[in-house]
Amino acid sequence: MFLDTLLHRTFGRPNGLLGRLGGKLMSRSKGEFAAWVIADLDLEPDDRVLEVGFGPGVGAERLAEAVPDGFVAGIDASPEMVEQARKRNAAAIGDGRVELRYGFADDVPSEDCVFDAAMTMNSMQVWPDAVAGLRELRRVVKPDGTVAVAFTHHSGQSKDELPKLLADAGFDEVRTGDRGDDFCAFAKV
Numbered sequence: 001m002f003l004d005t006l007l008h009r010t011f012g013r014p015n016g017l018l019g020r021l022g023g024k025l026m027s028r029s030k031g032e033f034a035a036w037v038i039a040d041l042d043l044e045p046d047d048r049v050l051e052v053g054f055g056p057g058v059g060a061e062r063l064a065e066a067v068p069d070g071f072v073a074g075i076d077a078s079p080e081m082v083e084q085a086r087k088r089n090a091a092a093i094g095d096g097r098v099e100l101r102y103g104f105a106d107d108v109p110s111e112d113c114v115f116d117a118a119m120t121m122n123s124m125q126v127w128p129d130a131v132a133g134l135r136e137l138r139r140v141v142k143p144d145g146t147v148a149v150a151f152t153h154h155s156g157q158s159k160d161e162l163p164k165l166l167a168d169a170g171f172d173e174v175r176t177g178d179r180g181d182d183f184c185a186f187a188k189v
Contacts, residue, residue, distance in 0.1 A: 030058040030121065036179050037119055037150045038066050040186060045069045047116035050140060052105045052133065053077070053123025057085025060100060063119075064092045073110070075103030077126075105133030110140045117141065119148040122155045134169030141189045147171070153181035 038059070043049065046069040054060045054074040063072045072092070076082050085100050092098040103109055105120070105127045118137045127133040137147045149166070151157040162185040163174045171187035 030055065033150070033152055033179075033182060034059040034062045034121060036182075037121060037148050037184050038062050040177060040184065041066075041117045041119065041146055041148055043067055043070075043117060048073070048114060050074065050108070050110070050115045050118040050137070052108070052118065052120040052137065053126075054085050054100060055081050055122075057081075057088035057100065059119065059121055060085055060089050060098055061092075064089065064098050068097075070097070070116075072098045073115070074098075074100045075105070075108060076100070077102070077104050104128075106136055108136045108140050112139055113142045115141050115145060117146045117148070119150065121150045122152055122157075124149055125151070125155055125157045130165055131168045134166060134171070138170050138189055143189055145189045147187045147189065148184055149187070150184035151182065159183045159185075 043066045045067055047067045048071045049063050049067055051059050051063060051072065051074040054076050060072050060074050074085065076085065079102055082100055082102050086093060089098045089100060093100065101109065105123070106129055118141050124130050124133065134149070141147055149162060159176065162176065166174045166185060166187045171189070173188040174185055176183060176185045
């Protein structure tokens with residue numbers, strides 16, 4: 001129980017000193033993983049993209065590079081991660097190309113059908129209700145948009161349950177991809 005609490009405060013919903021340390025560790029390991037997921041989103045330079053559970057902001061940084069004429073929004077349920085991600089993305093935030101907020105997957109502060117794509121990496125396993133969070137992603141992504149739900153092998157998430165969770169959230173077309181022990185499900189809205 002103590003170890004679970006410690007890991008949750010460090011990586012699941014980073015909080016306090018442990019959360020800051022967890023963010024620094026995550027920022028060193030997420031770059032290549034984020035690049036792999038983003039490459040399969042097949043983004044256009046002017047796309048609008050949402051990241052849920054952006055952690056230390058590595059994915060948001062890579063997304064901003066992938067959509068230089070677009071916009072990246074993000075929400076994360078950890079104030080520690082919002083702070084770290086805002087520092088990492090300060091220039092793009094200053095340019096108005098990135099906006100990072102505190103928030104939850106099942107309550108995205110956005111109108112319907114605003115984003116061309118959305119992604120979440122190593123986040124869904126700590127959402128209170130995975131299907132509710134996925135429904136929110138479906139709500140805010142435009143028709144024909146893509147949602148990527150990705151996990152590293154450290155997440156403890158089962159690859160086999162992803163297609164059913166996405167179907168329960170209303171997604172029709174789902175495909176999965178692997179990179180070693182890491183995996184991602186891509187779903188069309």
